[in-house]
Amino acid sequence: MSLKNDIWQLEEELNDLLYRLQELRIKVDSLEVQNARLLERLNDDNIRSEGIEELTKLYEEGYHICPTYFAQQRGGEECLFCQNFLHEHA
Numbered sequence: 001m002s003l004k005n006d007i008w009q010l011e012e013e014l015n016d017l018l019y020r021l022q023e024l025r026i027k028v029d030s031l032e033v034q035n036a037r038l039l040e041r042l043n044d045d046n047i048r049s050e051g052i053e054e055l056t057k058l059y060e061e062g063y064h065i066c067p068t069y070f071a072q073q074r075g076g077e078e079c080l081f082c083q084n085f086l087h088e089h090a
C-alpha cells in the first residue's frame with residue numbers, strides 16, 4: 001500500500017514538474033520572439049541613423065544629397081531639397 005502511495009505521490013510531483021516545465025518553455029519562446037524583434041529594430045535604427053549621418057556629412061562637405069541633384073557639388077549654395085530631405089529623415 002505504502003509503495004503504491006509513494007508511486008502516486010511521485011506521479012503527482014512529476015506531473016507538477018512537467019506542467020512547470022511547459023510553462024517555462026512557453027515563457028522562453030515568447031522571450032525569444034521578443035528578443036528577436038528587439039534586435040531587428042535595433043539593427044534597423046542603427047543602419048538608418050548611420051546612413052543619415054553619412055548623408056549629413058556629405059551635405060556639409062558641399063554635395064547634394066537630394067534625389068534630384070544627388071552627389072553633385074552645391075557650389076556653396078544651400079539647397080532646399082537637400083535640407084528638406086535631411087529634415088524628413090533626421
Ligand SMILES: [Zn+2]
Pocket residue numbers: 064065066069079080081082083
Ligand atoms: Zn540638393
